[in-house]
Ligand code: PEP
């Protein structure tokens with residue numbers, strides 16, 4: 234019996250035989266061609282592009298139908314690769330010059346592209362290598378006349394084990410055939426992890442050595458909640474995990490029963506449970522999972538996968554739609570937060586050594602007030618159609634908040650002059666995701682109507698751990714006392730100033746920490762739609778007094794590990 238540790242990417246437990254997918258390599262012969270064959274080779278290439286395009290669009294439609302628009306949008310990047318003029322022209326010009334078969338030329342050009350991308354020190358661009366490889370392999374398959382081996386051929390439920398999985402590989406894993414997956418590389422926020430969450434199957438990523446230590450047919454236990462894989466377990470371990478698996482399923486069903494009930498503690502305190510969204514078409518999912526509002530609408534995705542900038546009208550229509558759909562429930566629009574690992578092709582952002590510490594979010598917006606103001610005008614105009622609020626990302630001090638509010642005032646003035654309606658007293662909040670903001674929350678509270686704690690960033694900045702780097706993922710701990718003390722300070726400062734404080738980072742959906750956060754006095758939890766029922770259920774399971782006791786005891790501990798163990802034990806006790 235062997236154990237392997239990785240990053241817990243999607244929770245749950247699954248047991249099944251391993252199915253290892255190798256890195257698909259094509260052996261492509263180099264064949265000289267005659268000059269008169271060049272047009273035929275170009276035609277073969279164009280047909281392969283058309284077939285690949287059709288294949289991706291079909292796949293996109295299927296994914297959109299089965300899993301939703303957001304997952305399907307991942308393939309937009311694949312379609313863009315197919316339209317890359319430079320790549321296409323390079324293949325054709327080399328074909329003419331070198332007079333070799335098009336499959337060989339294409340594979341050479343593809344390799345060159347991948348090498349160029351590999352050299353770029355940018356995590357987001359590096360992720361694009363997977364897209365280029367994925368599309369490249371599809372094109373090669375058509376050039377070589379090979380048909381894709383579908384995962385659907387699998388007759389029994391398996392645990393997919395791979396070095397890495399492309400988005401289309403992950404999407405092709407039908408629920409019936411794949412019960413979990415394990416990869417050598419990747420972090421919690423990789424495409425693979427996002428897809429696993431949507432498929433509702435456990436996943437462990439970033440194991441580094443899964444493909445070298447696991448053989449097809451090995452029996453595996455995948456614990457996606459703990460990030461553990463057990464290879465060829467003995468009967469006793471199997472029995473323990475089978476029981477755990479049943480328990481996990483039972484608990485998930487229990488949570489779902491709470492989705493439409495109010496989020497009220499046993500002693501009558503009402504807590505807000507909102508949703509995080511990236512796209513307007515997620516609104517139905519928010520409603521389906523019992524979301525009471527939207528606590529974080531990440532608007533930067535609006536700027537992605539397109540060549541031009543969204544116009545004020547486009548912004549306005551999207552915000553109006555979400556506001557109307559959720560009305561009278563609140564919708565908090567987070568203004569543009571690009572930079573860090575979110576790269577937008579329309580803006581020429583210079584290469585930075587430390588993009589997370591660089592020119593991102595509000596810093597970019599304050600330096601580009603015209604771009605910022607366009608979005609602010611659209612939010613303001615949409616505010617008359619529902620209960621819209623807004624907040625700024627990455628505020629690091631009061632000066633930035635004042636500057637942003639000043640630009641907001643200018644935007645209001647412009648609308649007044651044009652006679653366009655907007656809500657004069659729209660609530661404006663600050664995201665608290667930088668330690669300097671957390672420590673000066675009392676000062677920031679004088680300029681903000683509410684706070685929303687962005688723990689994804691707050692944790693990386695306070696613990697000096699890059700949130701996208703699997704090598705240091707073991708240090709990324711929401712339960713670290715430094716993080717908890719900062720959160721406590723933010724909540725206490727907000728309450729002293731009589732303002733509302735929510736949390737929209739992933740930490741708000743970490744089951745074992747929900748009670749602790751409740752006990753620290755958090756007013757609102759904003760989590761991915763699928764997580765809403767669980768958080769509601771937990772809030773409904775305790776009195777505020779119990780939660781306060783848990784928080785007070787946890788704050789006296791010394792390490793994140795102790796806090797985790799303590800809160801998990803309390804959670805088990807309460808859910809028993
Ligand atoms: C956060 O940092 O916690 C947050 C919600 O923002 P994002 O994940 O978009 O950086």
Ligand code: MG
Pocket residue numbers: 626666687689690
């Ligand atoms: Mg953030």
